[in-house]
Amino acid sequence: MKRVVIIAIILIAFLIGVNEAAAKEEAKRYIGLHDKMLPIENIYVIGGDTKVLLEEISKHLYIDITKDKGTIKLSKHGKEITLNIPADQEAPSAENPLIFSESGKLLISLKYLANQFEFKLEYFPEYRTLRIYRDAYPHISHIEYKEIIKEHIKKQQRTQTTQTTKKPTVYLTFDDGPNQSTLINHATLEKYNVPATFFFLGNQMKQNESIVKTVSKSGHYIGSHSMTHDKALVYNSSESFIAEMAGGAEIAEQLTGKSANLVRVPYGSKPLVTSGMQKSLIARGLKLWDWDVDSNDWRYTDKQAGQIVKNVQDGVTKAAKSGDKDIIILLHDRSQTTIALPRIIEWLQREGYNFKAYEPDNHIIQNFLRDPSL
Numbered sequence: 001m002k003r004v005v006i007i008a009i010i011l012i013a014f015l016i017g018v019n020e021a022a023a024k025e026e027a028k029r030y031i032g033l034h035d036k037m038l039p040i041e042n043i044y045v046i047g048g049d050t051k052v053l054l055e056e057i058s059k060h061l062y063i064d065i066t067k068d069k070g071t072i073k074l075s076k077h078g079k080e081i082t083l084n085i086p087a088d089q090e091a092p093s094a095e096n097p098l099i100f101s102e103s104g105k106l107l108i109s110l111k112y113l114a115n116q117f118e119f120k121l122e123y124f125p126e127y128r129t130l131r132i133y134r135d136a137y138p139h140i141s142h143i144e145y146k147e148i149i150k151e152h153i154k155k156q157q158r159t160q161t162t163q164t165t166k167k168p169t170v171y172l173t174f175d176d177g178p179n180q181s182t183l184i185n186h187a188t189l190e191k192y193n194v195p196a197t198f199f200f201l202g203n204q205m206k207q208n209e210s211i212v213k214t215v216s217k218s219g220h221y222i223g224s225h226s227m228t229h230d231k232a233l234v235y236n237s238s239e240s241f242i243a244e245m246a247g248g249a250e251i252a253e254q255l256t257g258k259s260a261n262l263v264r265v266p267y268g269s270k271p272l273v274t275s276g277m278q279k280s281l282i283a284r285g286l287k288l289w290d291w292d293v294d295s296n297d298w299r300y301t302d303k304q305a306g307q308i309v310k311n312v313q314d315g316v317t318k319a320a321k322s323g324d325k326d327i328i329i330l331l332h333d334r335s336q337t338t339i340a341l342p343r344i345i346e347w348l349q350r351e352g353y354n355f356k357a358y359e360p361d362n363h364i365i366q367n368f369l370r371d372p373s374l
């Protein structure tokens with residue numbers, strides 16, 4: 001006896017599941033008006049009856065709506081109908097011309113509305129499309145209209161696939177330059193036509209002015225990575241910290257003539273940056289980037305460059321899977337990185353990622369301090 005009950009429950013659960021799936025499938029309908037397709041997204045099929053948002057469909061059919069206490073008046077060309085606004089809890093059914101959707105908006109039966117205002121409806125089951133039309137209004141034949149439907153559905157599917165397959169943007173960032181490796185990394189970026197972001201050290205910029213100018217002229221972004229990179233000096237106090245970070249930014253701005261308000265602090269913001277240092281950055285109008293993917297390139301020798309490529313591949317894949325749409329990758333201007341870089345770029349391009357340099361007008365928040373003003 002027990003077993004029979006269990007089997008029955010499983011069977012019922014299975015049938016409910018199937019029905020829900022069928023209802024969802026059925027809900028993917030399209031609506032057209034005369035020779036056009038309407039840009040209506042919210043279409044519900046309840047008990048086989050198609051319901052749409054009253055406000056939305058009324059605009060397309062030029063029907064005026066006036067609400068008055070418990071009733072709603074619909075009018076067009078002198079024809080007027082009055083409907084009772086349903087109680088919130090009213091169960092949706094095929095008979096109710098007007099019901100509330102789950103999100104609290106009024107839905108109306110398309111068939112009912114069309115009938116009331118002397119529109120005709122033609123259903124194309126193979127395309128799950130309802131065409132609203134009036135005989136008195138000139139329109140193409142139903143056979144011709146099928147082509148319009150087909151084109152519309154094709155377009156919708158195309159935008160859907162591009163939306164779901166659009167790959168994240170990656171930001172290659174290079175710390176610790178300018179130096180001789182900067183020039184090699186720069187040449188690689190030029191070869192592959194890829195923009196990037198460099199965080200340079202103030203003291204090295206003074207000694208390598210031409211490298212700074214070359215990199216900037218190619219359109220790459222240059223930000224500050226402090227003056228000295230010396231942990232004891234940079235993080236000694238809020239004053240030393242802001243002098244180090246802003247000092248680098250000022251030199252970059254002098255050499256490039258471009259804004260350099262984005263900084264990357266040496267060793268990352270956490271746990272070294274105190275709240276006082278954080279405030280001094282904001283007061284100075286500077287932004288701070290940490291990173292999403294650490295290549296750990298500094299750990300490896302030239303011969304181990306393959307490991308850097310792998311670290312980037314693993315990190316980027318993981319970040320993309322987690323839904324990150326802007327992936328910032330930490331690299332350095334070092335010899336082993338110059339060897340890894342072409343393979344990193346080739347892989348990212350093959351996988352379809354988009355490359356960008358930092359855009360000051362389109363700032364993306366990425367700091368380990370989780371500070372939205374940085």
Ligand SMILES: [Zn+2]
Nearest residue numbers: 175176266267
């Ligand atoms: Zn560094």
